[in-house]
Amino acid sequence: MPQTDLTSDTPAQNSSAAAIAPRPRKVPRIVVLGGGSVGLYSARRLRKRLGRRDAAIVVVDPRPYMTYAPFLPEVAAGSITDRDVVAPHRRALKHVDTLQGKVTKITHRERKIEITPEEGDPYEITYDHLVVGLGSVARTLPIPGLAEQAIGFKNVEEAVAVRNQILNRINLASSTWDPDLRKRMLTFTFVGGGFAGIEALAETEDMARAAVKNLPGVDQSDLRFVMIEGSDRILPELTLEMANYALSEMKKRGIEFHLSTFLSSCVDGHVVTSTGVEFDSDTIVWTAGVKANPVLATSDLPLDRMGRLQVLPTLQVADDDGNVVADAWGAGDCAAVPDLYNPGAFCPPNAQHAIREAKVLADNLYATLTGGKLEEYSHKNLGTVASLGLHKGVAILFGKIKLRGFPAWVMHRMYHVAAMPTASRKIRITTNWVGTWLLRREVVSLGSIHDPRAEFRAASAPAAKPKDAPAAANAEAKADK
Numbered sequence: 001m002p003q004t005d006l007t008s009d010t011p012a013q014n015s016s017a018a019a020i021a022p023r024p025r026k027v028p029r030i031v032v033l034g035g036g037s038v039g040l041y042s043a044r045r046l047r048k049r050l051g052r053r054d055a056a057i058v059v060v061d062p063r064p065y066m067t068y069a070p071f072l073p074e075v076a077a078g079s080i081t082d083r084d085v086v087a088p089h090r091r092a093l094k095h096v097d098t099l100q101g102k103v104t105k106i107t108h109r110e111r112k113i114e115i116t117p118e119e120g121d122p123y124e125i126t127y128d129h130l131v132v133g134l135g136s137v138a139r140t141l142p143i144p145g146l147a148e149q150a151i152g153f154k155n156v157e158e159a160v161a162v163r164n165q166i167l168n169r170i171n172l173a174s175s176t177w178d179p180d181l182r183k184r185m186l187t188f189t190f191v192g193g194g195f196a197g198i199e200a201l202a203e204t205e206d207m208a209r210a211a212v213k214n215l216p217g218v219d220q221s222d223l224r225f226v227m228i229e230g231s232d233r234i235l236p237e238l239t240l241e242m243a244n245y246a247l248s249e250m251k252k253r254g255i256e257f258h259l260s261t262f263l264s265s266c267v268d269g270h271v272v273t274s275t276g277v278e279f280d281s282d283t284i285v286w287t288a289g290v291k292a293n294p295v296l297a298t299s300d301l302p303l304d305r306m307g308r309l310q311v312l313p314t315l316q317v318a319d320d321d322g323n324v325v326a327d328a329w330g331a332g333d334c335a336a337v338p339d340l341y342n343p344g345a346f347c348p349p350n351a352q353h354a355i356r357e358a359k360v361l362a363d364n365l366y367a368t369l370t371g372g373k374l375e376e377y378s379h380k381n382l383g384t385v386a387s388l389g390l391h392k393g394v395a396i397l398f399g400k401i402k403l404r405g406f407p408a409w410v411m412h413r414m415y416h417v418a419a420m421p422t423a424s425r426k427i428r429i430t431t432n433w434v435g436t437w438l439l440r441r442e443v444v445s446l447g448s449i450h451d452p453r454a455e456f457r458a459a460s461a462p463a464a465k466p467k468d469a470p471a472a473a474n475a476e477a478k479a480d481k
């Protein structure tokens with residue numbers, strides 16, 4: 001396995017660069033796994049506090065950008081363009097080295113990670129300090145048909161695909177006369193009624209209704225949006241009163257809820273629920289929770305029984321007895337961060353915590369390097385805001401202020417645009433919103449974007465020869481004479 005040395009702070013671009021012989025390091029190297037909320041914010045803060053002569057900072061991520069996931073439902077609804085909800089690492093992480101590739105193994109006792117780039121051979125790099133911000137992945141179940149039929153809603157690619165799928169199905173249905181096929185095309189199923197699922201459902205339903213407004217051939221009543229949720233309520237992050245408000249508002253819009261219900265099967269798009277309801281649906285979006293990134297299981301770092309990295313309130317990795325594992329730090333969705341405001345509980349996996357944890361983590365790592373004092377992460381939830389479509393929302397601020405409808409929606413936008421990294425992204429998103437407000441949102445489907453070579457393939461295929469081609473050619477030749 002080739003080992004690369006980044007003493008010069010120059011990222012290895014390929015496996016030949018990776019074969020450079022190791023040299024003694026001049027400055028300590030901090031390797032940050034994952035360039036999402038935790039990775040981007042902690043690397044930026046570390047770089048601000050540590051000059052290039054103090055430490056080398058390397059961020060490893062298969063994507064060259066950080067995605068601000070709370071805006072994904074708005075991307076799916078077309079209120080924000082996909083490019084504007086991502087912060088490119090090269091612009092947001094000045095003087096930080098970035099390596100594009102997946103971390104596939106972590107061997108902390110040797111201070112070594114393995115990176116697998118999209119192309120080329122895996123290689124290893126070593127480090128002095130490790131920051132783990134690998135986030136989470138969709139928590140799926142072995143449900144027949146799920147892997148083949150469903151799509152997740154965790155990243156920008158999926159949000160764009162869900163948008164195109166919904167608009168594409170609507171357009172196809174408008175030119176389809178088979179009633180069963182139309183029903184299937186116009187039935188959109190979401191599984192999992194937490195924050196991501198409810199926002200994704202509410203935003204795309206709102207967009208679908210706007211899309212059929214001027215579309216002959218599809219009526220509002222033809223659209224069927226279905227939510228399947230295992231527990232007896234939605235939005236567990238909100239109080240029951242506010243969650244019930246959201247539920248009743250969405251029901252008024254015609255959205256169908258199956259609570260205390262599980263998805264049993266969806267083979268070939270035929271949905272069967274645990275309560276015996278059956279229907280066909282071309283679109284199944286899986287938003288039923290997340291689990292810590294499974295790559296952690298390849299590491300020798302201590303994990304809890306849910307596969308999360310065990311950390312102390314200082315965000316230092318610690319073993320079962322609370323002993324600090326030297327030089328290892330973790331935060332965000334992939335870590336079990338004790339919630340000091342709720343003793344015995346852990347911080348929920350959300351951006352509100354991840355971004356704040358990143359700052360404390362960076363400050364504590366800096367303090368470790370400079371002999372300073374470590375602080376504990378504690379953050380009292382500021383509130384919860386959710387968008388339920390254009391101009392609709394629900395919010396609780398500071399535990400007691402309850403907002404419904406338009407004011408909640410405004411609060412949702414204000415809160416998240418403030419949390420979006422980089423000034424340029426904030427401006428771009430605000431401009432998107434002003435554009436949508438002035439010109440109405442764009443509901444065009446770019447259905448073929450997911451198979452852009454299809455038309456070229458068809459055009460390049462050798463033309464089929466008609467059976468009677470020789471006879472026709474002879475006849476033509478005779479006629480010419």
Ligand SMILES: Cc1cc2nc3c(=O)[nH]c(=O)nc-3n(C[C@H](O)[C@H](O)[C@H](O)COP(=O)(O)OP(=O)(O)OC[C@H]3O[C@@H](n4cnc5c(N)ncnc54)[C@H](O)[C@@H]3O)c2cc1C
Pocket residue numbers: 033034035036037038039060061062063065066067068069070071072073101102103104133134135136153154155195196293295331332333334349350351352353354385
């Ligand atoms: C649709 C949706 C809506 C949400 N809405 C809200 C909301 O309204 N409010 C809120 O507070 N939170 C919300 N969240 C949750 C929030 O986005 C996450 O909790 C937060 O992003 C977690 O930050 P993180 O740094 O732990 O993980 P992430 O931001 O997900 O970053 C993880 C990074 O690790 C990278 N990575 C993955 N595997 C590897 C690997 N093998 N090697 C290297 N890198 C890897 C990923 O590419 C990614 O860049 C939402 C999430 C979703 C999906």
